[in-house]
Amino acid sequence: MVFPDLQNHNFWNDKPRNGSYHFVNHSHVISFDQLRKLKRSEIAKVGETLTASWANFAGWQTLYQGLRHVGFELDLVVKNSTKVRILEVKTIRRHDFVPDLEVICGFMNPRKIQALKRGANFLISILAQRKIRIEEISCELVVVNLQPYGKVKAYRWPDACSLNS
Numbered sequence: 540m541v542f543p544d545l546q547n548h549n550f551w552n553d554k555p556r557n558g559s560y561h562f563v564n565h566s567h568v569i570s571f572d573q574l575r576k577l578k579r580s581e582i583a584k585v586g587e588t589l590t591a592s593w594a595n596f597a598g599w600q601t602l603y604q605g606l607r608h609v610g611f612e613l614d615l616v617v618k619n620s621t622k623v624r625i626l627e628v629k630t631i632r633r634h635d636f637v638p639d640l641e642v643i644c645g646f647m648n649p650r651k652i653q654a655l656k657r658g659a660n661f662l663i664s665i666l667a668q669r670k671i672r673i674e675e676i677s678c679e680l681v682v683v684n685l686q687p688y689g690k691v692k693a694y695r696w697p698d699a700c701s702l703n704s
Contacts, residue, residue, distance in 0.1 A: 560638055563693050582685070586681075586685070587605070587614055587628045587630070589693070590614075590681050590693070598619055600619065601617055603616040611654040612654070613625050613655070616662060622673070622675045623662070627680050628681045628683060629646050629681070630684075632685050634687070638682065638694045642680075655678050655700060659702045663676065678701075679696060679699055680699035
């Protein structure tokens with residue numbers, strides 16, 4: 540799935556203009572009837588796949604998708620030059636979704652943040668073994684809201700959590 544109008548969009552490569560999150564509204568190729576029939580895990584996979592394709596189109600290389608180990612799961616890990624982003628992807632189907640600070644608190648609770656920190660430490664050791672140089676690693680929240688009539692709204696919080704101990 541490719542969205543050409545995201546090529547020059549600041550969704551992946553700039554800080555949000557409003558200081559909190561980016562927002563995009565685009566079409567996707569899954570019908571509402573198909574979405575209704577999907578299981579929860581399949582819906583999550585749709586959101587991760589859309590997020591990976593958008594990031595790749597913006598120049599980010601997908602290193603890992605669904606990286607699991609004891610005590611954590613990293614939904615998506617992307618790299619651009621020496622920057623690495625851990626993307627926590629939440630996929631929802633809500634027409635009444637309102638992005639605000641409570642969203643981050645709900646999706647990025649202390650338990651989740653600790654798991655992401657464990658995952659980041661594990662990831663750093665893997666990248667060091669593979670001799671991949673990184674200068675910056677960050678964690679972001681991406682909420683993909685799949686809506687009726689082939690629309691998708693995506694929200695990105697670049698500073699959803701700190702990976703510092």
